[in-house]
Amino acid sequence: MNFKLTSEQERLIEAAGKFASSKLLLIDPDGEALTGRRAFSTLWEACASSGYTGLPVSANAGGRALSLVDCMLVFEAMASAGVDPGFLFSLGAHQFAAAVALAKVGTDQQKDAWLGRLAAGTCIGALAVSENEAGSDTYAMKTRAVEVDGGYVIRGEKIWISNAPVANLFLLCARTDDVPGAWGISCFLVLHDATGVSVEEGPTKAGLQGAPWGSVVLDDVLVSKEAMLGGRGGGAAVFRESMRWERCGLYAIALGAMRKSFDDCLTHLRERHQFGKPLIENDVVARSVALMKTRCDAARLLLYQAASSIDDGQADDAAISLAKAFVSEAAVTNAIAAQELFGASGVLENSASSKFLNDMLPFRVLSGPTDVQYKIATRLMLRAKR
Numbered sequence: 131m132n133f134k135l136t137s138e139q140e141r142l143i144e145a146a147g148k149f150a151s152s153k154l155l156l157i158d159p160d161g162e163a164l165t166g167r168r169a170f171s172t173l174w175e176a177c178a179s180s181g182y183t184g185l186p187v188s189a190n191a192g193g194r195a196l197s198l199v200d201c202m203l204v205f206e207a208m209a210s211a212g213v214d215p216g217f218l219f220s221l222g223a224h225q226f227a228a229a230v231a232l233a234k235v236g237t238d239q240q241k242d243a244w245l246g247r248l249a250a251g252t253c254i255g256a257l258a259v260s261e262n263e264a265g266s267d268t269y270a271m272k273t274r275a276v277e278v279d280g281g282y283v284i285r286g287e288k289i290w291i292s293n294a295p296v297a298n299l300f301l302l303c304a305r306t307d308d309v310p311g312a313w314g315i316s317c318f319l320v321l322h323d324a325t326g327v328s329v330e331e332g333p334t335k336a337g338l339q340g341a342p343w344g345s346v347v348l349d350d351v352l353v354s355k356e357a358m359l360g361g362r363g364g365g366a367a368v369f370r371e372s373m374r375w376e377r378c379g380l381y382a383i384a385l386g387a388m389r390k391s392f393d394d395c396l397t398h399l400r401e402r403h404q405f406g407k408p409l410i411e412n413d414v415v416a417r418s419v420a421l422m423k424t425r426c427d428a429a430r431l432l433l434y435q436a437a438s439s440i441d442d443g444q445a446d447d448a449a450i451s452l453a454k455a456f457v458s459e460a461a462v463t464n465a466i467a468a469q470e471l472f473g474a475s476g477v478l479e480n481s482a483s484s485k486f487l488n489d490m491l492p493f494r495v496l497s498g499p500t501d502v503q504y505k506i507a508t509r510l511m512l513r514a515k516r
């Protein structure tokens with residue numbers, strides 16, 4: 131067991147931190163953080179032109195061929211430098227949920243057509259699975275793809291799709307066969323401007339506002355047979371691959387945000403005096419700080435350990451689910467503690483602690499809610515004991 135980073139990893143973290151601090155902390159002339167679609171485009175272009183949109187993509191497709199752990203070190207460094215977790219979420223969904231699955235499962239023709247553009251950031255990717263009646267119960271999806279001469283016709287609607295309003299390419303799951311559960315699901319590469327596709331901006335979220343999301347309506351969209359990703363009935367395998375990377379990769383953002391919040395808390399508790407001494411000198415405050423730090427470190431260890439199993443080619447799905455659940459719960463617990471330690475100033479609408487809490491809450495739900503992760507992990511552990 132070796133917890134020491136290599137010198138190459140140290141350099142990767144340093145470069146990501148420097149890049150984030152110089153290019154990704156957008157402040158307008160009044161000192162307010164820039165938000166909205168214009169900020170998104172500026173940040174995206176900065177990442178694209180510096181090689182941060184294709185971190186896990188192979189070098190021959192124009193990416194940086196980083197392992198999952200190394201990608202996570204980059205995302206954690208950017209989040210701890212104070213980059214908006216919403217924007218990072220979008221950048222991560224493009225790579226971990228879309229590009230990686232295409233790279234792993236796609237045919238040579240599909241990879242030649244898309245991987246280079248995804249890596250260069252000139253094409254933005256999204257994974258479209260969830261539906262109104264199919265959230266945690268993913269395979270209850272109603273969107274259908276019917277085989278016709280020359281391809282498949284897809285009809286249905288996807289909701290809560292990260293990147294939908296900015297995406298050019300959807301990895302979209304639909305039912306092709308009336309067999310139970312996962313087996314009848316296939317995945318298709320669907321272009322945002324294909325005839326019959328309409329994308330609607332989603333409602334405003336309380337957190338992760340820097341990540342565009344929306345719904346995708348498919349009104350008899352014709353795609354070619356070559357647009358099928360992973361073969362007929364192979365949609366669940368594509369989804370599983372995406373979820374493995376997403377449940378680790380996206381959660382490195384939460385790790386970085388936790389670290390940033392912890393550092394901000396320590397500074398505040400040293401500077402603010404009550405009863406004639408710094409707040410940090412109160413035993414109860416010190417205990418709260420110690421617990422925050424323990425959660426930061428435990429979350430980090432669990433997540434990187436789970437990610438290593440993917441890099442080693444022996445994905446431990448139970449460990450991945452438990453790590454995902456732990457990180458998101460720990461992030462929310464720390465966010466509540468941080469808000470309290472900042473007192474009244476912490477509960478202001480635009481305070482850093484309110485934003486941190488709002489940004490962390492969705493992590494408990496997306497990529498499968500905490501209770502669903504516990505269910506998956508328990509089922510896998512029981513199966514392993516048989």
Ligand SMILES: Cc1cc2nc3c(=O)[nH]c(=O)nc-3n(C[C@H](O)[C@H](O)[C@H](O)COP(=O)(O)OP(=O)(O)OC[C@H]3O[C@@H](n4cnc5c(N)ncnc54)[C@H](O)[C@@H]3O)c2cc1C
Pocket residue numbers: 223256257258259260264265266267289290291292293338343492495496497498499500501502505
């Ligand atoms: C910010 C954000 C981004 C997202 N991005 C995408 C995306 O890019 N692509 C995509 O396809 N989807 C995306 N989603 C959707 C996400 O995958 C779903 O929200 C998630 O799977 C939960 O589904 P649901 O919201 O319908 O909740 P439900 O399935 O209705 O579940 C609600 C709650 O019920 C409980 N619950 C449900 N089932 C069980 C069970 N079997 N055991 C125990 N408890 C259970 C859990 O507490 C759960 O939180 C995103 C969601 C969010 C919040």
